[in-house]
Amino acid sequence: MEAVLRPYELGTTQWYVLYQLAHCGPTMQRDLVKALQVERATLSAIIGVLVRKGLVEQVPDRVDQRQKLLRMTAAGARLWKELPDLAVIHDVAFKGMDDTAIANAIRVLQTATERLEKFIDRS
Amino acid sequence: MEAVLRPYELGTTQWYVLYQLAHCGPTMQRDLVKALQVERATLSAIIGVLVRKGLVEQVPDRVDQRQKLLRMTAAGARLWKELPDLAVIHDVAFKGMDDTAIANAIRVLQTATERLEKFIDRS
DNA sequence: ACAATATTGTCAGATGGCTAACAAAAAAGC
DNA sequence: GCTTTTTTGTTAGCCATCTGACAATATTGT
Incomplete structure (x- = not known):
């Protein structure tokens, strides 16, 4: 995976986040923690990278202000379509x-x- | 392994270096690279940690000054004996x-x- | 209602892995 | 013999992972 993803400057876990968002739509960060079987802090760092790259957005929830909803940006969707299978x-x-x-x-x-x-x- | 080794402040790769030195005696760093199937740079970092902890010594070779021989120190041998199986x-x-x-x-x-x-x- | 507890995300600092670039030394080629 | 190439280790910079501590926010218990 690393080898395939390297040209796109994407790590495998970054890819997996995009995969989840592409297949399941916007997702709460806490749910992604369970889906990816990774620690909160780890995901936080990964999301940070994706946000800096402009591929993913973090939207604070209106009712529970602790939680954040993750959503792919237009740029993210564009990149996702280019990625090889x-x-x-x-x-x-x-x-x-x-x-x-x-x-x-x-x-x-x-x-x-x-x-x-x-x-x-x-x- | 992480769980077993944590009380001793040892990572799994650090453990493996000690294992090699305990079972095969002093070893050239370049040979350890092959034994552990790891990059030169990675091993360099790990050895750095073990040297800082005083568990391993790096002795430059007399004939080939590029190479360094790795040897367990007395402290390293002491720790090794304490480690669980x-x-x-x-x-x-x-x-x-x-x-x-x-x-x-x-x-x-x-x-x-x-x-x-x-x-x-x-x- | 208010205090104690639980959840959520982030930060800091560590390990361990990689690549790329570099310096020093040895070996090979001419 | 001198130049070029190869080998060896280190450094720097990145990703991914962890733990531990923290702040903000909800929830629970009394």
Whole structure:
């Protein structure tokens, strides 16, 4: 992803923010934190970059003034349309491989992840 | 790993440097770059941290003055002995799982990685 | 209603990763 | 032998991530 995105001066997480805004419309920053599985502070920094680049706007909510709504700007939408389709990456990596083997791999990793998370919580 | 190492103020890559020095003895910095699969600049920064902490020494080579030999200090060896065994992490993640399933998962990921690397090289 | 608590975003400072550019030293070529 | 190239490490600057502390704002509890 880095390699594909570099010419556009976009990092992968920046790309993911744009992806969310393009597919789900304007979103509260706090909801993006959950969607991207990232810390509040991390997202704050990333949004900061996107705002400085003029690709995303932060609109304070009228009822809850803590929250901010994120919206793609016209420039953001323009850039988004120029971006190449990242699905090729998935194809390059997995096309033609045995589907059940892939599914198995995913299960193995998910199980390991869950176990480690439980372990960290307990300790 | 982060969670286990945090009480000792060690990052995972710092740990890995100590691991190498503990298991393979003093090592040239350039060889560590290959062992850790990391950029020269990245390792340089990490070594910088370990040197500041007094856990590792950088000794310029007598014959080739560009190269630097890395050696654990007494303080580094002392800390290393205190560190918990990280094998528990492997156990927590994978113990009791089907070995062939794990081997399959590894194969899937290795293949995907190789394909992506080839793709990046070509493009 | 007011005090205590929880949520949301930001800032500061750290790690770890990258690239690009540089300096010093060694090796290769001519 | 001297020039050019390669190797080695560092520095600077960027992105992404984390934790911890903070301010502002809501919510809850009494």
